[in-house]
Amino acid sequence: MxxxxxxxxxxxxxxxxxxxxxxxxxxxxxxxxxxxxxxxxxxxxxxxxxxxxxxxxxxxxxxxxxxxxxxxxxxxxxxxxxxxxxxxxxxxxxxxxxHPIELMPHARDAVQALADEFRILLITKGDLLDQERKLAQSGLGDLFDGVEIVSDKTAPRYEAIFARHGEGAGRSVMVGNSLRSDVIPAIEAGAWGVFVPHDLTWELEHAEPPLGHARFAELQHLGELPALINTLG
Incomplete structure (x- = not known):
């Protein structure tokens, strides 16, 4: 089930x-x-x-x-x-x-479509001040129930975040463009990992996709995310 x-x-x-x-x-x-x-x-x-x-x-x-x-x-x-x-x-x-923030296609619509029904988190790594600036300028800040700016993304880190903000990794999904940071460690933590490729990705974020894993999914763009989420529960 x-x-x-x-x-x-x-x-x-x-x-x-x-x-x-x-x-x-x-x-x-x-x-x-x-x-x-x-x-x-x-x-x-x-x-x-x-x-x-x-x-x-x-x-x-x-x-x-x-x-x-x-x-x-x-x-x-x-x-x-x-x-x-x-x-x-x-x-x-x-x-x-x-530099001004440029939202990805479908980003606002996807987050808004899911915000009423699900607990929505922003989980990002990088410089604290810069990430806070970008979030403020994005216009998406009010849609998030929690924001985590971390030094790195690992399976234990995802376990802790999803336990703190939700009902644990097993009932959570992580969405991102990095297989190494967003998808693989989230799956290792027990969550779903949804890969949304970007045409430019830093070399250090490359990894082999966990094809065939029951909790891995890949989308062409964020516009496909709400329909996918409805199939996971």
Whole structure:
């Protein structure tokens, strides 16, 4: 017998609103600024390595990304990076932090359609101030019964969140564009994991989909979510 769904968690970045697009635009600017010192592919490899190294120090988000760009610029120029490049990288990060929110297609309608019947949570990782800013600007804030901004997404973290805000992971659904962060650990916690792919996804969020798992589903877009939820209970 199916267990009735009571709680639905939504990821934020690249699930409800655009995010990775602005990182890619800044990376292109970064490559142009360092064009005299490194080839683009080599530069991006060095940047990704710096981001991985620094996750434990800075966490996820724009601020850590900017610091990793500056660190990479220092490395590839052997400490000769011009001050103007550092200044432009800092300005690029500030532009990212000021960028208006762009909701994903169907995001508002999907959340609104489910909010009357289910407990709706926002579960996102990243910089606290930046995520709070984006939520405030999204116009979706009043639709959420709870907001969790976490340093990382793991199965124990999902277990705790769904226990705190609902009737446990077994009666919950997590919706997101990242297999590694949104889908797989939620399923490991006992919840449903609903994958909504985004055409741009950070390399560190890639993973193999758990095809065939009884609690895995994949949608083309958020507009398909309400109909799917009605089949899970």
């Amino acid at each position: 199916a267990t009735a769904i009571t709680t639905i968690g939504f990821d934020a970045d690249d699930t409800l609103w655009q995010n990775e697009r602005f990182f890619r635009m800044t990376q292109e600017r970064f490559a142009q600024l360092l064009a005299d010192f490194a080839e683009p592919d080599h530069l991006m490899d060095r940047l990704l390595a710096a981001e991985i190294r620094n996750l434990g120090h800075y966490g996820f988000g724009i601020k850590g990304f900017v610091l990793s760009m500056i660190e990479t610029a220092i490395e590839v120029t052997e400490d000769r990076v011009p001050a103007r490049v550092i200044r432009e990288l800092l300005e690029a990060g500030q532009e990212m932090l000021r």
